[in-house]
Amino acid sequence: MDKIDRSILFLLQKDGKITIKEIAERLNLTTTPIFERVKKLERDGYIKSYKAIIDRKKVNLQLVVFCNVTLNLHQTDYLKKFEKDIQQFPEVAECYHVAGMFDYLIKIYAQDMERYQDFLSNKLASLENISKVQSSFVMTEVKDFSYLPIP
Amino acid sequence: MDKIDRSILFLLQKDGKITIKEIAERLNLTTTPIFERVKKLERDGYIKSYKAIIDRKKVNLQLVVFCNVTLNLHQTDYLKKFEKDIQQFPEVAECYHVAGMFDYLIKIYAQDMERYQDFLSNKLASLENISKVQSSFVMTEVKDFSYLPIP
DNA sequence: ATCAAAAATAGAATAAAATTCTTTAATAAT
DNA sequence: ATTATTAAAGAATTTTATTCTATTTTTGAT
Known part of the structure; x- marks a missing residue:
């Protein structure tokens, strides 16, 4: 758990659909290390899941x-x-x-x-x-x- | 907003990383209609965003x-x-x-x-x-x- | 009931992303 | 200094997303 991992978590909790490539570019690395770090964060339970956030009002939950x-x-x-x-x-x-x-x-x-x-x-x-x-x-x-x- | 759209929202809020292909298989459709429906749900604001859910205890928020x-x-x-x-x-x-x-x-x-x-x-x-x-x-x-x- | 228009879907083709593999560099322990 | 371990780069492959065209289905007006 270093600075890079924390940056990855930060980016992913803002946008769960951000691509490995884009994270890599933002952190000045290539896709491989980012890919492996993300997988490790998932395996180790830092990332519990990914979810789409639904607008409650749109689905009529007033x-x-x-x-x-x-x-x-x-x-x-x-x-x-x-x-x-x-x-x-x-x-x-x-x-x-x-x-x-x-x-x-x-x-x-x-x-x-x-x-x-x-x-x-x-x-x-x-x-x-x-x-x-x-x-x-x-x-x-x-x-x-x-x-x-x-x- | 029909039954299919609601099913898509249901699946996506459970797993934001589910693939278009898998949604298509579960709903007995091909990727095209699912892809277009998801994009429409995003455009129309039903899906506000996608997020990774982080384990607070893992990042030391006790x-x-x-x-x-x-x-x-x-x-x-x-x-x-x-x-x-x-x-x-x-x-x-x-x-x-x-x-x-x-x-x-x-x-x-x-x-x-x-x-x-x-x-x-x-x-x-x-x-x-x-x-x-x-x-x-x-x-x-x-x-x-x-x-x-x-x- | 019939037809035309619009919308939705299928299937194939393309583009982009994820994933894997091999090689190279950096780091730490002895 | 040397070796083992870990991390990263770069290329290759697989999978997925996305686009395009053709077909089918639905809808609404007559």
């Missing part, structure tokens, strides 16, 4: 909501149960177990308020062990999918 | 923290000022203006607690107009970078 979830019981079994259940819902894009004012932070995508309400009432609230749910509706995505500040 | 930020003054000018300032910090990966219990939700990556404290004390808290900051430390990423539930 609502983004963050939910703060508090549970009643906090023994491992109950946590595992909740984590298993919550992942099943397609509306749940992200879920974090946090230490702070509440237990879980989840990120929800929905087409509209009606669907969000349906998720909340018929899916989330139906899970056992839920004590409290607080919703924060996203008005503006000030800084969206950004880049890791690779040290 | 801490993920969500901060709930409340401001003192909420006139547009003050909001804009805060939004402009917050984006400058490389530690801030995401920032959302939300309607709920607080004003902004920000996602922070840091190498360790010391660097997080430095961010909090010397960067975030130094901004004018901050009323309250509540940190939630991520213990487990139950569901991480996931996919939009394309309707």
Whole structure:
């Protein structure tokens, strides 16, 4: 993991479709070393995957909501149960177990308020062990999918 | 935007490196229509970009923290000022203006607690107009970078 | 139902990129 | 200094993306 590798990661997390050739040109190397470094970064797990970033509004997901979830019981079994259940819902894009004012932070995508309400009432609230749910509706995505500040 | 386009988006958000050829095979079409559909989805903004997903722990970012930020003054000018300032910090990966219990939700990556404290004390808290900051430390990423539930 | 126009697809050909291979240079350990 | 190891260059090959032309399918107007 040297300066070159970090530069490669930086370029790839900005543009996953950048060609080996172009990386090579930018870093003043030939394609072979870049190719081998990229493959090594993939093998070693530095690069987890490549993804296309889809515009949520274009596919009609008008609502983004963050939910703060508090549970009643906090023994491992109950946590595992909740984590298993919550992942099943397609509306749940992200879920974090946090230490702070509440237990879980989840990120929800929905087409509209009606669907969000349906998720909340018929899916989330139906899970056992839920004590409290607080919703924060996203008005503006000030800084969206950004880049890791690779040290 | 038909069934085929949605299938293409679904495949690409799972694997941004999937080849046109492979998409074609999976959808029982030839490369030409797939190629043209992908280009159209890019042109029309359905696909915003392609990115490599980096493993934060591998690059030594051991801490993920969500901060709930409340401001003192909420006139547009003050909001804009805060939004402009917050984006400058490389530690801030995401920032959302939300309607709920607080004003902004920000996602922070840091190498360790010391660097997080430095961010909090010397960067975030130094901004004018901050009323309250509540940190939630991520213990487990139950569901991480996931996919939009394309309707 | 029929026809014309437009759109979508297939299949072949070309261009570009990824990948492999061989050789050379740089680096580090003895 | 010498050898082993690693990294890089440059050329060759394979694969993929891209373009082009011909054909088929769909759509909408009559």
